[in-house]
Amino acid sequence: MIPLLEVDDLTKHFGGLPAVHGVTFGIDDGEIVAVVGPNGAGKSTLLKLIAGLERPTRGSIRLRDEPVGGLPAHQVRRKGITMVMQTPRTFPSLTVLENAMLGAMFGPAHGVIDEREARRRAAESLAFVGLEALADLPVETLNLHQQRFLDLAKALAGRPQLLLLDEVMAGLNETEIRASVEIVRRVRDKLGTTVLWVEHVMSAVIELAERVIVLDFGSVLTEGAPDVVMRDSRVIEAYLGEAQIA
Ligand SMILES: Nc1ncnc2c1ncn2[C@@H]1O[C@H](COP(=O)(O)OP(=O)(O)OP(=O)(O)O)[C@@H](O)[C@H]1O
Ligand SMILES: [Mg+2]
Secondary structure (H helix, E strand, O other), rough: OOEEEEEEEEEEEEEEEEEEEEEEEEEOOOEEEEEOOOOOOOOHHHHHHHHHOOOOEEEEEOOEEOOOOOHHHHHHHHHOEEOOOOOOOOOOEEEEHHOOOOOOHHHHOOOOHHHHHHHHHHHHHHHHHHHHHOOOEHHHOOOHHHHHHHHEEEEEEEEOOOOEOOOOOOOOOOOHHHHHHHHHHHHHHHHOOOOEEEEHHHHHHHHHHHHEEEEEEEEEEEOOOHHHOOOHHHHHHHHHHOOOOO
C-alpha cells in the first residue's frame, strides 16, 4: 500500500546551516505519529516544509505518491494537508464561528463548497472540539486553550487528510492537556484523519502516539514505539539539560 505521506532526504538550509537534514520517513493512513526533539532540532521547520510554508533545499515530499514538496501553502492545503501552528492564527474581531468557516472555505474543499455548507462544517467542527456554545462570541474573548481548540476546529472544518500539529499543548494545564489528548484521539478515530504531531509534553506523546520520530540537529536520531524510544540512551542524551523528558 502507498503511504499517505512519504518524506525522502528532506533538507532545509537557512543561510548555509541545515535546520532539517536528510530526513526520511513515511506515514500510513490513520496513524498518529509524534515528532519530538530538543529545542532547535528542526521540528517546526519539518512541519512547515510539509505544509508548504518553507521550500525544501533538497529532497521530496509525496502525498499519496503525488509530489507536493515546494508547492505554496494554499495548494498543499487544497491537496489535504493542514497545519495548526503553536501560536493560534485566528482573526480576533471575527466570531468563533466565522473563524472556523474560514477553515472550511480555504481548506481542501476550497472553491467547492458554498457559504451554507461552510457554516455547517464549521459548526460541526466547533462541536467536535467542544466550542459550540461560544460560536457567536468574538475570538478576542477566548482564552489561550480555547483559541488553540478553535484553531484546531478551523483546521478540521477543511476536512484535511493529514493534520500537522505544532506543540498545540504547550502552555496548557493538566486538565486542558488531557482534553487535547482526547480530541486528537477522536480526530483520528472518528474522522479518520492522520496526525503528524510535534510535541514537548512527553506524557501526552506516550499516551497518544503510536510511533515517535526523534529529531536531533535536524536529522532523525531514531524512531519507534514511544515507550521504547523514550528509554533509548541516545534520546535521553539528546535531551540532557531539558526537563521535559522527566
Ligand atoms: N526562518 C529561519 N531563518 C533562519 N533560521 C531558522 C529559521 N527557522 C528556523 N531556523 C533555525 O533552524 C533550526 C531549527 O528550528 P526549528 O524552529 O525548526 O526548531 P524546533 O525543533 O521547532 O525548536 P523548538 O522546540 O524550540 O520549537 C534552529 O537553529 C533555528 O534557529
Ligand atoms: Mg518549534
